[in-house]
Amino acid sequence: MNGHAVESGSHLTQAGIEAAKTMAHEESAIKELDASELKITRATAPRVVPEVNSKEVFDMKTCTDHMVKVTWTRDEGWHAPEIEQYGPLTMMPIASCLHYATQCFEGMKVYRGYDGKLRLFRPDKNCARLNMSSARVALPQFDPVELGKLMKKFLGIDGPKWLPKSRPGTFLYLRPAIIGNGSEIGVTAPAEVLLFMVAVLWPDFSAPRPGTKPAPPGLKLLASKNDTRAWPGGFGYAKVGANYGPAFVAHMEGRKLGYDQILWLLGPEHHVTEAGASNFFVVWKTKQGALQLVTAPLEGKIILEGVTRGSVLELARERLIEGSKYLTPEVGSIEIVERQYTMPEIVEASKEGRLVEAFVAGTAYFITPVSAINFKDEEIEIPMGDDGSSGHYAALIKKWLRDIMYGNVDHKWGVVIDEE
């Protein structure tokens, strides 16, 4: 409310003032998320850190010693955050999150730098997106800055052991999530919610799983035929569980046919949207000869606003311009284009020899080149650079991002964590 209105000469009646006071009181009773209230209970059964890219890590079942938990209730708001030993969650079988997908999450990585420091990459972006996703599935709002503080505190505790300085160039996967976990089966916004955060041992997907041969470089994508990931008026832009489970069947069918990911198309014109759970970029020459880096736009709320996607675009717009010191003999200046584009455009570019390269961008798969797309049972080959390992733009942008993540360069996007 507007404070001025309560001053003398206000049109508020006494009853109105009382009502305003009552409201203010009620509002203050609903507590905000407050990282300064954090309670820490150390793990009593710490575990052994597995080897990098070991089978255990590829199984993606191992978390670090601790986890963050914060309860929210409709009546009281956010309770005091806690860091405690990693362990099971308990909830009644009628918890909303198990039936109605009242759940959202973030995917981030924490990096052990070559300079020995621990870093997050643009954590403010993920914290803000989690808040947005939470609202989309009727879960509560919070101050993203406070979540960022909890994240740093958590990683300050588990980072030194689980991402040791003896392993520069490695990372952990960080998974914050919010779920409606109260005992209530009503089809409505949950009255009790849990925000939690765990750190998972995560493989480098470009390395082979122990006991298997290295995969050829480059992802092979299968363009979706009947399944649609997201739709106008839907929730494709939010990182909510509802975007993932329903996509697994198409993904599994693709794997059976020898493809790594689904390239999600939309509508009768076959607009290109995302690849698997990553954003998708293509580099082509236009019919007029202009070199372009193209990706789907955020407008329409179909695709996820990937942090990696945004960073690729920002770096490209800053560095891939005429006269830039970052240009190389292989990588010249390029137009950056966010627009709706279609699979038939890619097919045409391929046929006319204008297709330069393509790659996916996201946290899980980072920057990974794409070597082929199957569209309507025809496979389009995509150039993979001179040595067949990656297109030049993908390789250069990947290097820039790695340099920031692992502290080879000092950059505002690399946020250093204070360690215990």
Added chain:
Amino acid sequence: MNGHAVESGSHLTQAGIEAAKTMAHEESAIKELDASELKITRATAPRVVPEVNSKEVFDMKTCTDHMVKVTWTRDEGWHAPEIEQYGPLTMMPIASCLHYATQCFEGMKVYRGYDGKLRLFRPDKNCARLNMSSARVALPQFDPVELGKLMKKFLGIDGPKWLPKSRPGTFLYLRPAIIGNGSEIGVTAPAEVLLFMVAVLWPDFSAPRPGTKPAPPGLKLLASKNDTRAWPGGFGYAKVGANYGPAFVAHMEGRKLGYDQILWLLGPEHHVTEAGASNFFVVWKTKQGALQLVTAPLEGKIILEGVTRGSVLELARERLIEGSKYLTPEVGSIEIVERQYTMPEIVEASKEGRLVEAFVAGTAYFITPVSAINFKDEEIEIPMGDDGSSGHYAALIKKWLRDIMYGNVDHKWGVVIDEE
């Protein structure tokens, strides 16, 4: 495989026969769901049954004494089913169902008949639909007949106490569900799954919540403006969590504006699909004067194939025909139409005085008349019968269904449960 091929003269080599044997062995190692393996552990802390439509019941947090649990693993298939005391589920924070909405459920009711018997209504339909929903979110398949057996056994134990013979005409809500609950954060089909089933004390939504005034009869619907519930290539036809949580925000906005449910429209032509979490029916006269009962079609896989919806259509097709003994002075024969239809058609029918009535049909809201629809900020009034409580078709069909559910008539859809 075809058994004949293994006989003499077969083209199978010895190696092929060995391989077939191995496969057969592996297949037999994956166990099917088998209700005969049920283990029962009685509750040690049975609770008190609350009053019908009490505040506790309206809170929808109370379940009966027991629950069904069946574990499935990728390596072993379905484990032995268990009935045990109702209580919390435990899972690791990285369980798939908490992040990727690998979850599906059913909503059913069990009825205490006026003849003293306990009945389910067409449980085979729900068991089959759960199996279909499970497949849609990469969860395992099972024999629906076995699930039906578990359901009956469970209700045979908890029914006598929680739905006592002293309360004819009451019901419990039955909630079977399947979730990916193993410890694995990979974006893929879960390797460990839990099928569970609980029975919830459920209010009669047509009765007032204790301490509140009775609501006027008839639901007021707000036609969706920007949000879309389901789309071609999506999963609107499956009863998966992903269809629910993302719809809560629109529902809450509707409630704030004084509407009970969202009427979900699709596409630029505003096709009418579902209302809230129920199917939607309208009765109108065509411009040519034909009386029609109209609902959205299953083709296109946009709407849920409601058991109540199907039963309304079947009964209407059987009983609302010329010469039927079921016709009344108010309710004559009618054409039954499943087709795509639009909100502008309803508006036009209303303006031309051809709108007869409308109702929703589903398990939670059963058959409830609709009194108004807000479309593009204009409210369309819908006739509510002579006494303002319900249109005649809704009232008659509701009575037919209740008679089956509560044993006033003997009908194959009412499945009697053997009680302990």
